[in-house]
Amino acid sequence: MIQQLAASTGFSIIIVTLLLTPLAALVSTTLAGKKRNIETITAVSTFFILIQGIILVAAVISEKTVTAFNGIFYVDAFSAVILLPISLVGFVAALYSINYIGRQYNNGFMDHKQLVRYYQEFNLFIFTMLLVPVSNNLGLMWVAIEATTLVSVLLIMLYVKEDAIEAAWKYLIVATVGLSFAFFGITFFYYANTNVAASDLGDGWNWTTMLSNAKLFDPTVVKIAFIFILVGYGTKAGLAPMHTWLPDAHSEAPTPVSALLSGVLLNCAIYAIVRFHIISSNAIGSLFSSQLLIMLGVVSIGIAAASIYFQRDMKRMLAYSSVEHMGIVAFAIGTGGLIGVYGAMLHIINHAITKPLMFFASGTISQKFETKAMRHIRGVITVMPATGALFLLGGLAIAGMPPFNIFLSEFLILSSGFNSGQFIASSLVLLFLTVIFAGFTGHLVRMVFGTPRREMKKGDLGKFAVIPMIILVVLALILGVYVPEPLQILARGVSTIINQGDLPK
Numbered sequence: 322m323i324q325q326l327a328a329s330t331g332f333s334i335i336i337v338t339l340l341l342t343p344l345a346a347l348v349s350t351t352l353a354g355k356k357r358n359i360e361t362i363t364a365v366s367t368f369f370i371l372i373q374g375i376i377l378v379a380a381v382i383s384e385k386t387v388t389a390f391n392g393i394f395y396v397d398a399f400s401a402v403i404l405l406p407i408s409l410v411g412f413v414a415a416l417y418s419i420n421y422i423g424r425q426y427n428n429g430f431m432d433h434k435q436l437v438r439y440y441q442e443f444n445l446f447i448f449t450m451l452l453v454p455v456s457n458n459l460g461l462m463w464v465a466i467e468a469t470t471l472v473s474v475l476l477i478m479l480y481v482k483e484d485a486i487e488a489a490w491k492y493l494i495v496a497t498v499g500l501s502f503a504f505f506g507i508t509f510f511y512y513a514n515t516n517v518a519a520s521d522l523g524d525g526w527n528w529t530t531m532l533s534n535a536k537l538f539d540p541t542v543v544k545i546a547f548i549f550i551l552v553g554y555g556t557k558a559g560l561a562p563m564h565t566w567l568p569d570a571h572s573e574a575p576t577p578v579s580a581l582l583s584g585v586l587l588n589c590a591i592y593a594i595v596r597f598h599i600i601s602s603n604a605i606g607s608l609f610s611s612q613l614l615i616m617l618g619v620v621s622i623g624i625a626a627a628s629i630y631f632q633r634d635m636k637r638m639l640a641y642s643s644v645e646h647m648g649i650v651a652f653a654i655g656t657g658g659l660i661g662v663y664g665a666m667l668h669i670i671n672h673a674i675t676k677p678l679m680f681f682a683s684g685t686i687s688q689k690f691e692t693k694a695m696r697h698i699r700g701v702i703t704v705m706p707a708t709g710a711l712f713l714l715g716g717l718a719i720a721g722m723p724p725f726n727i728f729l730s731e732f733l734i735l736s737s738g739f740n741s742g743q744f745i746a747s748s749l750v751l752l753f754l755t756v757i758f759a760g761f762t763g764h765l766v767r768m769v770f771g772t773p774r775r776e777m778k779k780g781d782l783g784k785f786a787v788i789p790m791i792i793l794v795v796l797a798l799i800l801g802v803y804v805p806e807p808l809q810i811l812a813r814g815v816s817t818i819i820n821q822g823d824l825p826k
Contacts, residue, residue, distance in 0.1 A: 342369050509814075529652050598819070615652055708782070
């Protein structure tokens with residue numbers, strides 16, 4: 322039925338309406354005035370984005386690719402894997418915002434002007450992230466990723482507190498410097514492309530054109546370009562050692578924004594790196610870029626392991642967990658092969674499900690306990706039974722406990738690592754994941770169980786605080802034991818694109 326609907330409306334039209342929906346919501350929230358109207362507009366808008374995202378993914382499964390505006394917009398299986406989590410997390414974050422931001426407003430932590438600004442920037446943030454995976458033009462993709470930085474900086478400093486402003490400025494400076502490196506990398510790739518295909522100047526920025534011409538690129542230029550790309554977009558993705566902005570920014574942002582930053586924005590940056598990894602692999606072979614990805618992946622997981630084990634702040638612990646997960650994806654792409662890429666695609670989706678779940682739970686807990694310091698949080702399941710149970714399930718999922726989804730993707734990725742002959746790197750990853758599991762579950766058990774350190778009124782914080790977490794926990798459980806056929810088709814499609822460098826036909 323979805324495919325028939327897509328066919329009847331025209332696939333390319335869906336790309337346009339998908340991008341226009343958050344912009345329409347931005348204008349509507351500006352004009353709406355009342356708090357309830359603003360919340361409703363954003364929730365309805367993100368629901369339509371989710372539906373359109375599902376229709377577009379169905380179209381990709383059916384047609385392999387969907388394009389619009391003479392190839393400026395281009396959606397294939399890889400784009401779909403990134404697009405689907407943006408649509409899903411955008412919707413649940415909008416639902417969660419009704420409770421979280423509404424409570425901040427009702428308690429006097431923000432005024433009406435800040436409330437309107439939050440929802441304006443929330444919708445604009447969704448738009449910029451949607452623009453990344455649908456852009457075939459790599460210059461436009463860079464602009465979209467840079468725009469996510471500018472918008473999310475405003476969201477991080479929403480409360481205008483000293484710590485938030487400091488974190489936002491650090492994020493802005495580090496990410497912008499990183500993206501400047503990425504721009505140099507794109508320019509080098511463009512130079513290599515135009516050097517071999519002068520007739521393609523008009524679409525020389527397009528990823529599809531670069532991939533078609535990649536075998537003729539100058540190898541030296543490609544190596545220099547990919548290093549710039551990896552440092553630049555790697556900074557935005559939170560790969561170590563360029564991750565320094567991430568813990569501060571994610572810790573200070575409003576909780577729904579942290580969920581978007583960590584759950585889906587980092588995926589957008591990894592997506593950009595992998596697009597260039599495909600071009601580089603076709604130009605000079607996969608060894609050069611794969612080894613760099615494996616190296617940064619292992620370093621990221623190692624730094625995350627030490628940071629999580631000794632962490633004292635709940636949201637910073639989740640931020641370092643994002644460093645770990647981006648490292649796992651980079652490692653998986655570097656090892657390559659069907660299983661490695663399949664595992665990486667599942668991990669991108671699994672990360673997008675479990676990380677917002679944990680940020681939602683931590684946001685609700687910090688509102689109730691009025692602190693983010695883990696040593697002051699005890700007996701969550703006693704004080705908030707539903708939130709405590711969901712926090713426990715989410716924590717076990719994100720630590721890699723079976724039968725949750727993260728366990729499945731990590732198992733596939735480690736299998737791929739050992740099968741590809743990366744014994745030392747794979748052993749290090751296995752060791753670091755064990756440390757992370759021990760550290761994460763230790764913190765989790767101490768917060769969930771035990772006796773609260775002060776008398777507290779029992780009860781959860783409302784249905785809109787709990788429903789988004791229930792949706793995500795159910796998805797984490799389902800994907801731990803069963804990968805639906807459409808996701809399997811998409812993952813196999815991405816594996817073909819990455820491992821063989823073929824444009825879908």
